[in-house]
Amino acid sequence: MDRHALAEPPSGGAKGAELLDLIHRLGFVQLDSINTVARAHDMILFSRRPSYRAGNLKRLYESDKALFEHWTHDAAVIPMAFYPHWHLRFQRDADLLKSRWKNWRRDGFEQRFETVLQHIRDHGPVSSSDVGKDEKKGSGGWWDWHPSKTALEFLWRSGALTVIGRQGFQKRYDLTERVIETHLCPGNMPCDAEETVDWLCNAALDRLGFATSGELAAFWDTVTTSEAKSWCEQGLIQGKLEEIEVTCADGKLRKVIARPTISEDAEAAPRPPGRIRVLSPFDPMLRDRNRAERLFGFHYRIEVFVPAPKRTYGYYVFPLLEGDRLIGRIDMKANRDCGALQISALWPERSVRWSDARTKRLQSELDRVRRFAGLDNVEFARDWLNDPK
Numbered sequence: 218m219d220r221h222a223l224a225e226p227p228s229g230g231a232k233g234a235e236l237l238d239l240i241h242r243l244g245f246v247q248l249d250s251i252n253t254v255a256r257a258h259d260m261i262l263f264s265r266r267p268s269y270r271a272g273n274l275k276r277l278y279e280s281d282k283a284l285f286e287h288w289t290h291d292a293a294v295i296p297m298a299f300y301p302h303w304h305l306r307f308q309r310d311a312d313l314l315k316s317r318w319k320n321w322r323r324d325g326f327e328q329r330f331e332t333v334l335q336h337i338r339d340h341g342p343v344s345s346s347d348v349g350k351d352e353k354k355g356s357g358g359w360w361d362w363h364p365s366k367t368a369l370e371f372l373w374r375s376g377a378l379t380v381i382g383r384q385g386f387q388k389r390y391d392l393t394e395r396v397i398e399t400h401l402c403p404g405n406m407p408c409d410a411e412e413t414v415d416w417l418c419n420a421a422l423d424r425l426g427f428a429t430s431g432e433l434a435a436f437w438d439t440v441t442t443s444e445a446k447s448w449c450e451q452g453l454i455q456g457k458l459e460e461i462e463v464t465c466a467d468g469k470l471r472k473v474i475a476r477p478t479i480s481e482d483a484e485a486a487p488r489p490p491g492r493i494r495v496l497s498p499f500d501p502m503l504r505d506r507n508r509a510e511r512l513f514g515f516h517y518r519i520e521v522f523v524p525a526p527k528r529t530y531g532y533y534v535f536p537l538l539e540g541d542r543l544i545g546r547i548d549m550k551a552n553r554d555c556g557a558l559q560i561s562a563l564w565p566e567r568s569v570r571w572s573d574a575r576t577k578r579l580q581s582e583l584d585r586v587r588r589f590a591g592l593d594n595v596e597f598a599r600d601w602l603n604d605p606k
Contacts, residue, residue, distance in 0.1 A: 218541055219486035220426045221502045222265050226490045231262065231269035232276070237283050237296065239265060244424045244436070245293040246274075247499045248286070250386040251521065253533040253550045254558065254590050258294065260497035260535075263589050270589075279382035282396070286380040286388075287373075290438040290504065300401055302416050304408040306439045307376030314371055326367035333368045334377065334392070342381055342391040345369055376403040414440050418448040424501075426482070427463060427475040432508060449474045466514030489541045493578045495586055496536045503536060515543040515566070530564060537579070544569045549583075556593035558583060560601045571602065 218224045222242055229235060239262065240246055249257035255271070262269045274294070278284040284294040287303055288310070295303070318326065333348055340347075349365025362370070369390055372378040379396040380388045394402050421436035422428060428436075434445040452458035452474070459477050462470040476482075496503065498519050503509045510516050517536060520528045531548035538544070545565040552559050560583065565571045583595050 218489055218502065220424050221500075223494075223502060223538065224487045224489045224541075227265055227267050227492075227494065229266055229268075231266035232273040233281075236262070236266070236269070236273055236277055240277075240284065240294070241296045241298070242424075243501050244420065245289050245295045247289070247501075247504065248292045248294060249499055251533055254535075254586065255551075256386075257497045257499040260495070261500055263586075264494050264496055264500065264538075267585055267589070275382070285397075288438070290435065291499075299420075300397065301406065302413050302420075303439075304376070304403055304406070305410055305413040306437075307374070307403055308408060309439065311371075311375035314374055318367060318371065325364040326371060329365045329368035330372060333365055333372065337378070337390065337392055342389045343369070344384065344387045344389050346387070414444050414448060418445055422458075422474070422476065427461065427473040427479060429471075429473055432505060433474075435505060463512075465511045467511075471511065491540050491578075493544070493575070493582045494538045495547065495582055496538050498533065498535065500536070502538075509543075513543050514568075517546070531562065539575070539578070542569075544575075545571075547579075551590045551592055552596075553592070557596045558587040558590060558592045558594070560595065560597045562598065562600075563602050576602075 222239060229239075231239075243261075246258045246261050251257065254260070255263070258274060259269070259271045262274060274284075278286070278294055283297055285297050285300055285303075286292065286294050287306065289295070315327070329349070336348055337343055345362075345366040348369060349363040369378065373380055373388075373390055377393055378390045379393045381391050381396055382389050399405060417437050417440050418433050421433045421440075425432060425436065430445040430449045431442050433449070434440045434442045440448075449458060453460065457476070458474050459479075460472055461475050461479060463473055465471055498517070503515075503517060506517055515536065519533070520530060521532060525532070530546060533550075534546045534548050536543055536546050543566065545563060547563045548561040550559055550561075551557075563579075569575075580595070587593075587595050
């Protein structure tokens with residue numbers, strides 16, 4: 218938890234350099250468009266720094282250019298200092314998407330590359346609605362992009378374009394050479410795959426504390442599992458790493474890789490505060506669902522794409538953290554028409570005895586969330602406290 222900045226009391230600076238330090242510590246912050254209460258990236262930062270407000274991240278990203286947007290396991294904002302290590306990702310995404318999208322996207326996107334680039338050279342930054350106006354969008358749903366939209370995404374993922382910000386939640390793209398310092402642009406600096414893999418594995422282990430080779434590979438989702446396994450084997454031989462066993466929530470032991478200082482680091486970590494915190498479903502602590510379940514015994518799956526009658530809990534349910542335990546989940550949304558944070562249901566975990574004291578701590582947290590979301594009051598449904606399922 219300390220590696221995810223959840224062991225210390227939620228306090229401290231939440232803008233400028235202090236916010237950048239927090240994101241650097243986390244590694245990245247996942248972006249998501251769903252705005253049930255607030256967007257996921259804002260909830261992630263708020264849960265650690267209650268003085269945080271959404272404009273602070275936007276300023277750091279779009280005005281200060283201290284962050285760039287690209288993919289880890291999903292779209293995320295990443296410290297600009299890490300940009301040189303994304304050249305390998307650009308290369309691998311180019312190879313992967315060119316073959317994958319030939320079968321997944323409609324034909325013709327590769328023929329739109331130069332047209333799209335020239336349009337941006339001539340007219341400046343664009344969104345997907347500014348290109349391909351003469352191209353008919355397919356009927357295959359939200360992902361059925363027209364060829365120029367696909368070209369934009371490919372050119373961004375492969376490094377020729379950079380996302381400079383979002384309007385609403387729509388990305389704005391510009392030529393990379395206009396945004397990134399010239400010596401850092403793809404093609405202007407060598408891409409050493411071995412050096413990048415070493416950096417990515419080290420950086421992942423720093424942010425996880427201990428991990429399997431598969432978990433290291435999944436953290437940034439650039440390194441392959443075989444590369445991560447080789448990195449771990451080499452680190453063990455050199456004495457830079459050691460194999461330890463951690464006790465999982467079910468009592469089973471699991472072999473993982475850690476640095477030799479892991480015991481001292483664990484002893485020095487602060488004890489998590491007892492207050493309850495609402496977490497985003499995409500919080501760094503939870504993004505690896507299987508790891509979270511092994512370590513905390515908390516089974517969580519987002520049900521946004523599950524038909525309503527088949528949902529176990531709800532459309533967008535928030536996990537609840539108390540100290541070092543995940544104690545339940547809550548279904549809530551911001552009703553901006555009436556200015557209320559509406560609480561539909563709460564499900565404590567089976568092992569948690571829900572007391573009046575816990576209810577009061579939760580109500581205090583919900584009031585903090587209410588203020589963060591710019592709402593006037595908290596409303597509870599009559600049967601909001603449910604028995605665990």
